[in-house]
Every structure is written in C-alpha cells, then in structure tokens.
Amino acid sequence: MVMTHLSRLRQLPLLIQPKSLISRSRLLRPPPIFLRSVMGSSSSSSSKLLFRQLFEKESSTFTYLLADVSHPDKPALLIDPVDKTVDRDLKLIDELGLKLIYAMNTHVHADHVTGTGLLKTKLPGVKSVISKASGSKADMFLEHGDKVSIGDIYLEARATPGHTAGCVTYVTGEEADQPQPRMAFTGDAVLIRGCGRTDFQGGSSDQLYESVHSQIFTLPKDTLIYPAHDYKGFEVSTVGEEMQHNPRLTKDKETFKSIMSNLNLAYPKMIDVAVPANMVCGLQDVPSQVN
Numbered sequence: 699m700v701m702t703h704l705s706r707l708r709q710l711p712l713l714i715q716p717k718s719l720i721s722r723s724r725l726l727r728p729p730p731i732f733l734r735s736v737m738g739s740s741s742s743s744s745s746k747l748l749f750r751q752l753f754e755k756e757s758s759t760f761t762y763l764l765a766d767v768s769h770p771d772k773p774a775l776l777i778d779p780v781d782k783t784v785d786r787d788l789k790l791i792d793e794l795g796l797k798l799i800y801a802m803n804t805h806v807h808a809d810h811v812t813g814t815g816l817l818k819t820k821l822p823g824v825k826s827v828i829s830k831a832s833g834s835k836a837d838m839f840l841e842h843g844d845k846v847s848i849g850d851i852y853l854e855a856r857a858t859p860g861h862t863a864g865c866v867t868y869v870t871g872e873e874a875d876q877p878q879p880r881m882a883f884t885g886d887a888v889l890i891r892g893c894g895r896t897d898f899q900g901g902s903s904d905q906l907y908e909s910v911h912s913q914i915f916t917l918p919k920d921t922l923i924y925p926a927h928d929y930k931g932f933e934v935s936t937v938g939e940e941m942q943h944n945p946r947l948t949k950d951k952e953t954f955k956s957i958m959s960n961l962n963l964a965y966p967k968m969i970d971v972a973v974p975a976n977m978v979c980g981l982q983d984v985p986s987q988v989n
C-alpha cells in the first residue's frame with residue numbers, strides 16, 4: 699500500500715498530507731534492514747530494498763529504481779526516468795516482478811524529456827510525482843517534508859531549490875527499519891564533485907548554497923549521494939565526501955557565487971524541447987512517441 703507521513707524536519711513548518719495517500723500500513727513495524735552500497739555497485743544487498751541504478755548515456759542521466767521486495771505486491775518507484783529508456787525500465791520491472799507505483803522527478807529537467815508521461819501511457823495506474831514548486835503537471839505534488847512510501851520504505855522530499863526553483867532531494871528515512879546508511883537522491887542540487895548550474899529556470903546560486911548546506915550537508919556523513927547526472931564516470935558519493943572534496947560547495951558562499959557566475963556554460967542544447975515537454979509530464983508529443 700502507498701502511504702505518506704508528516705515531516706520530522708525542524709527547519710520548516712510541518713505539512714499536512716493528502717488523506718488519500720495515508721495507509722493503514724503506517725502502523726506496521728517491520729524488522730530492521732541493512733543496506734550496503736559500494737562505489738561502482740548498482741544493487742543493494744538489503745533483503746527488503748531492491749535498488750538499481752540505471753544510466754542514459756546521451757544526457758548522462760541516472761534513473762533509480764527502488765522497490766520493497768518484502769511486501770507481497772513488491773511496490774516500486776522510479777526517480778528521474780528518461781523517455782528514451784522507458785521500454786528498458788519497464789522490461790526490468792517486469793523481469794523482477796515489481797509493481798510500479800510512482801514515476802518521480804527531482805525537478806523539471808532541461809537536458810532530456812522525462813519518461814513519466816510515457817510510463818503512464820504504457821502502464822496505467824502509475825502516478826507521476828514532482829514538487830509543487832516546479833509548476834509542472836503531475837498526478838501528485840510534493841512540498842517540503844512530504845513523504846511517499848512503497849510498502850514499508852519511504853522517501854522524504856526536501857526542498858533544495860537553486861538549480862531550478864522547484865528542485866527537491868528525495869531522502870530515505872532515518873529510522874532503524876529504513877535502509878541504512880541513508881540514501882539521498884539529489885537531482886542536480888549536488889553532483890559528485892560538483893553541482894547544477896544556476897543561470898536559468900529560476901536558478902539562484904545563493905539559494906542553492908543555502909539548500910545544500912541546510913538540507914543535504916546536515917544529513918549523516920555516511921549518507922549515500924545519488925545524483926541525477928554524472929559526466930566523469932562516478933556513480934555514488936557520500937555527504938562526508940562532498941563536504942570535504944566538492945570543489946564548489948566546500949567554499950564560503952561568496953566564493954561559491956563567484957564560481958557559479960563565471961562558469962560561462964553553453965546554452966543547453968535540449969532546453970527548448972525538454973522544458974516545455976517536461977512541464978506537461980513529458981507528454982508533448984504522445985502519439986508519435988508511443989507509436
């Protein structure tokens with residue numbers, strides 16, 4: 699069953715969850731689980747959490763598949779799916795005997811078209827999820843502190859604007875019955891030894907710096923960081939590593955803002971196609987894509 703919980707964060711006000719998402723399973727207290735992940739590994743050794751890290755090479759995008767395989771239905775979710783790899787993702791989900799519940803985005807992407815819309819057309823019942831602040835279309839809109847569950851595993855949405863105005867980071871729970879160490883799906887807010895640009899889509903280097911330091915770098919240092927992209931061959935980092943080695947985010951705020959204002963990056967080649975499509979759940983041209 700799908701459920702949500704109230705936020706435990708102290709930084710921002712608690713938010714009331716939609717009643718339709720509350721499940722009786724919130725009363726269950728399953729036995730503790732343990733997650734072991736190493737650099738280069740794309741699967742979890744947990745007996746409860748099934749985890750896969752998938753890659754789309756043209757946009758260097760990571761898509762993440764999570765499922766609670768201890769639950770009878772094996773409910774699953776995808777984070778940041780890409781339209782070009784929807785068939786691959788669905789084939790894997792079918793092979794693993796999973797039931798896809800959610801297709802979630804960390805933000806409105808500018809470098810690829812999201813696969814959420816296509817997933818909904820090919821697998822009825824899947825709900826698209828994005829932040830309310832994104833201004834985009836979806837079935838569910840999340841605000842800071844909202845929680846989305848698959849079985850007895852949940853993700854908490856932390857607002858991390860700065861790359862775009864609607865960026866969120868999805869973080870696994872802190873309780874002993876949730877995957878340990880914790881996992882943070884940071885979108886473009888934190889990349890491995892980098893961060894997303896801040897010069898379009900309502901971006902702000904000042905805001906990004908505050909978001910990362912208040913919502914990501916306050917997590918336990920062994921929290922695993924899984925970004926939306928990587929261009930250097932890395933797959934996973936940790937909060938502790940990025941706090942120590944990230945060449946941008948380890949600087950003071952003024953130095954960070956100076957770095958970001960002098961990147962002189964090229965105009966994103968897909969932005970004029972990707973952003974309008976992603977504002978409507980990636981369904982800008984459904985008939986031709988489906989056929």
